[in-house]
Structures are given as C-alpha cells and as structure tokens.
Amino acid sequence: MAATPDAVRELLRQMSPNVRRAWNHRAVGMQLKPRIIFDYELLYLEKGELRLRIEDLLHTLVPGDILLLKPGVEHEFIGSSGECWMPHIHFDVLDDASFEDVPVNFKTRAECSEAEARLIRPDHLGSVLGLPDVIRIGGHGEIHRLLMKLIHAYDRRDAAFIVLQKSLVLHILHLLLTGLEAQHKAHLSLHEKTLEQAVNFIVDHYNRTVSLEELSKLACLSVFHFSRLFKEKFGLSPHQFQIRQRMEKAKGFMIYGRRSLTAIAEEVGYGSVYAFSKAFKQAEGMSPRQYIRAYLGE
Numbered sequence: 001m002a003a004t005p006d007a008v009r010e011l012l013r014q015m016s017p018n019v020r021r022a023w024n025h026r027a028v029g030m031q032l033k034p035r036i037i038f039d040y041e042l043l044y045l046e047k048g049e050l051r052l053r054i055e056d057l058l059h060t061l062v063p064g065d066i067l068l069l070k071p072g073v074e075h076e077f078i079g080s081s082g083e084c085w086m087p088h089i090h091f092d093v094l095d096d097a098s099f100e101d102v103p104v105n106f107k108t109r110a111e112c113s114e115a116e117a118r119l120i121r122p123d124h125l126g127s128v129l130g131l132p133d134v135i136r137i138g139g140h141g142e143i144h145r146l147l148m149k150l151i152h153a154y155d156r157r158d159a160a161f162i163v164l165q166k167s168l169v170l171h172i173l174h175l176l177l178t179g180l181e182a183q184h185k186a187h188l189s190l191h192e193k194t195l196e197q198a199v200n201f202i203v204d205h206y207n208r209t210v211s212l213e214e215l216s217k218l219a220c221l222s223v224f225h226f227s228r229l230f231k232e233k234f235g236l237s238p239h240q241f242q243i244r245q246r247m248e249k250a251k252g253f254m255i256y257g258r259r260s261l262t263a264i265a266e267e268v269g270y271g272s273v274y275a276f277s278k279a280f281k282q283a284e285g286m287s288p289r290q291y292i293r294a295y296l297g298e
Contacts, residue, residue, distance in 0.1 A: 003128040005235070011128045016095040017169035018162075021104055022154035024087045032077035035106050038119040041069040041090050042172070044144050048084035052077045054133050066135040066143065066176070071121040073133075074108060087147050089154075091169055093124055129177065137179030146172050188233050194219035195233055198226070202238070206245045207269040212238055247283045250276070254292050261288055 003011075020039055030050060043066070050061040054075045061067060067088075069075055090104050102119050109117065125131045150168045153161055182189070198215045215238055216226035231237050236244065246268045253264045265276030280288050 003130070007128055011124055015093055015170065015173070017166050017173075018092050018095060018099050019150065019154060019165045019169065020090040020092070020099070020102065022089045022151040024085075024148070024151050026083060026085050027080070028083045030077050030080035030084045030086070033106075034074055034076040034108050036072050036074050036109050036112070036120070037069060037090070037105050038071055038102050038116075039090050039092050039104075039121055040071065040125065041067070041088055042147075043067040043069070043086050043088035044140070044147050046085035046087060046144060047082070048086075049081040050077065050084050050086070051079050057133075059134050061134065064136070064140050066137075066140060068125065068131055068133055068135060068176075070123045070126050070133070072109065072123070087144070087151055089147065089150060089169070092121060093173075094121075096121075125173075131176060131180070135176060135180065137176070137183060139175065139179060143172055143175050146175075185232065188229060191219065191221070191229055194221070195230060198230065198238070199234065199241070202242050203245055206242070206249050207267060209269060210238075210242060243279065243283055246270075247280060250280065250288070251291065254288060255295055264288075 030048075034053075045061045045063055045065045045067070047063055050067075052059050052061070052067075052075060054069070055073060058078075092099060092102075098119075105112070105116070105119075107116070146168050150165060150172075153164050153168070188195070198219050201215065201218060202210055212223055212227065215230075216223045219226050221229070227237065230241075234241060250264050250268045253259050253267060254261075257264075259267070261276070262273045265271075265273045268276065270276035270279065277288055280291070284291060286294065
C-alpha cells in the first residue's frame with residue numbers, strides 16, 4: 001500500500017542521514033555471499049557489469065545503474081564481467097543515537113543473533129518513498145559526482161564532515177526522487193514550460209482571481225487538459241494553488257507587515273475582511289487573529 005502524502009512529507013522533514021562507510025571499491029570477479037545489512041547501501045556502477053540476487057529476483061547492473069540495498073533484505077553478488085568500479089556508501093536515513101554501534105553486516109538473517117537482528121533499521125526509503133532496489137534514471141552522472149565527493153570527504157572526516165555528509169546524501173536522495181518522478185511523468189515534460197508559465201502567472205497575480213479559462217488559454221491547452229496536467233504536476237488544482245499563494249502572502253503580511261486585517265484582505269484580493277477570514281480559516285484551520293496570537297505565543 002502506498003504511503004500517504006502526509007507520511008511522505010513527515011519523513012522528508014525528519015531525514016537526517018549519517019554515513020557509516022564510504023568506499024570507492026574496485027574489483028575483478030566481484031562476488032559476495034548471501035547476507036543482509038542493518039542499514040542502507042547505495043552503490044553506483046561506474047564501470048563493468050555486475051550480476052546479483054535480491055531475495056528471489058536476479059538483476060544485471062550496467063554502468064550508470066544505481067543499487068539501493070535495503071535493511072534486512074537478503075542479497076548476494078553472483079559475479080561480474082570485467083573490473084567493476086563500485087563507489088558506494090552505507091548510511092542511515094534518520095539520526096539515531098546508536099549509529100556508532102551498528103556494523104556493516106556480512107551474515108544472513110539466520111546467522112544473526114537476536115541482538116544483531118534488533119539493529120535492522122526500518123525501510124523508510126522503500127516503504128514510504130517507494131525507492132526501488134535498482135534505479136535507472138537520467139542525469140545519474142551528477143549522483144556519481146556527489147558520491148565521489150562524499151567518499152573523498154569521508155576519507156578525511158574533518159570537523160565539518162558531519163554537516164557535509166548530511167547535505168550530500170540528501171542531495172543524492174533528492175536527485176533519485178526527482179529522477180524517478182520525471183520517468184513516471186514523462187508526458188508532463190511536453191508541457192513543462194507552459195505549466196511553469198501558468199504557475200508564475202498565479203504567483204505574480206496573487207491579489208486577484210485568475211480564472212481557469214485564462215490560465216488554460218495562457219498554456220494553449222483545453223480547460224480539462226490543463227486542469228488535469230496542473231494537478232498532476234503540482235499536487236493541487238489551479239484554484240487550490242491560488243488560495244495557497246494568497247494565504248502565504250497574507251501570513252507574511254500579518255507577521256512582518258503588521259497591517260490591519262482589512263488592509264491585508266484587500267492586498268490579497270478579497271472584497272471584505274469577512275470573506276478573507278472565512279477563506280483563511282478554511283485553509284489554515286484557524287482564524288487570522290488566532291494565527292497571529294499563536295505565532296506571537298500569546
């Protein structure tokens with residue numbers, strides 16, 4: 001079952017990766033007996049051909065492929081062709097006080113003690129974000145560049161490494177997610193420019209109601225086609241997107257501008273403070289005055 005959007009957002013908010021090991025591994029005749037790992041391993045195949053098994057599925061990796069091994073999932077490297085260049089990292093996706101106590105494992109689950117089995121991390125990247133075991137996406141060269149930068153920093157591990165490694169792993173995960181999303185929504189690329197123009201138009205004209213007909217005409221699409229593509233790309237209908245923009249602008253005016261609610265209502269395109277207050281409460285779950293008091297801690 002797919003994770004809910006709220007679960008996805010909550011995980012993305014909490015992610016604070018820690019790298020356990022980073023290694024630019026090169027080998028001829030690559031083999032690894034069946035095992036599980038307690039954390040994640042992300043491997044980029046830079047050169048060669050690698051054959052492996054993940055549970056009951058066989059895979060052949062070629063240069064540019066990315067392997068994401070999940071916690072507790074049995075796998076083995078069966079063999080390879082030529083010299084394999086395999087820069088990779090072991091990492092946790094959430095910060096954990098026991099990080100230093102978790103080794104890189106080379107045992108099967110049956111061979112692990114009960115204490116070792118308790119070290120297996122939850123698979124958030126697979127169960128919540130839906131990242132597959134083998135990832136093939138465009139622009140993978142940037143992931144390789146970041147991975148090599150991470151390995152270089154890991155070898156030195158200066159005082160700032162703890163910050164750098166988090167930022168690099170988060171950047172890699174962002175590229176994986178956006179790369180996979182681009183594959184799933186390839187048809188959107190045909191209308192990328194016009195959809196961005198429509199969004200920019202909404203943002204620039206937040207203080208008035210922009211009709212669906214006006215936006216679809218701007219995008220040179222039918223109203224139905226434009227509405228469907230817009231929601232698929234941005235997760236909101238054009239009307240919902242406009243409301244969100246208005247509310248965000250209003251919140252900024254309330255906190256930083258200290259204007260009257262009447263002035264703010266007029267600024268963000270509402271005919272009366274009543275209409276604005278009603279829309280704000282529907283969108284934010286509280287009235288404008290309640291929002292101001294909550295923000296100021298009153």
